[in-house]
Amino acid sequence: MNPILRNVLAVVTGWFVGSLVNMGLIRMGHTIFPIEGVDPNDMNALAEVLPNLEPKYFLFPFLAHALGALIGAVVAGLIAINNKMKFSLAIGGLFLLGGIAVNYILPGPRWFAVVDILLAYIPMAWIGGQIALKASKTN
Template sequence: MNPILRNVLAVILGWFGGSLINMGLVRIGSSVMPIPGVDTNDLNALAEAMPTLDFKYFIFPFLAHALGTLVGAALAYRIAANHKMKFAWAIGGLFLLGGIAVNYMLPGPTWFAIADIVLAYLPMAWLGRKIAGKL
């Protein structure tokens, strides 16, 4: 396969695969630990409730962001024809931008925003790259 096409495919499939993991974990989290009296499909209601939520309600969102990035970066690394590390980092960067946007649109506690931005994206892209390199 043409290396350029393969590299484009690495980004698309890394982003898509990581997003599936992310969305799946968010959905599972809202069914395992529903927020009482809040429709999680209503972003305005969710944004109002976010600052008042306990720690336990942020476990699944953090896992969704971290594991989505990890899987996406690993997929990109495995699929890319060359410069594999750069493609894993690119997925981490894309997910980081998404995480910043979500933390802006749904402002939660400051501790969560910091932990999410610092721990869930670039470190997970690095780890995904390391894991994929050993497979």
């Protein structure tokens, strides 16, 4: 396969798989910690209650963001022909942009926005890139 096409496929596949992980964990969080009287699909209702929720309600969103970036970065790094860390970090960058947008659209507590933006995306993508590099060296 053409290396450029394979690297593009790495980013698209990493983003897609990471997004599936993210969405699955968000849905699981709504099941485990339902917010009484709020439809999790109603963004306006969520925006109203988020600033006043207990920290337990932010566990699954953080895990979704962190593990989505991590798994997506591993997938991208494994598929990429070269510059595996760059492609893994690109996934972290894409997820970071999404995280910033979500924190703007659904403003929660400031502490969560800071923790989420600083710890969930780029650091986890870097770890994912390291995993992909080690796995590539053993194959």
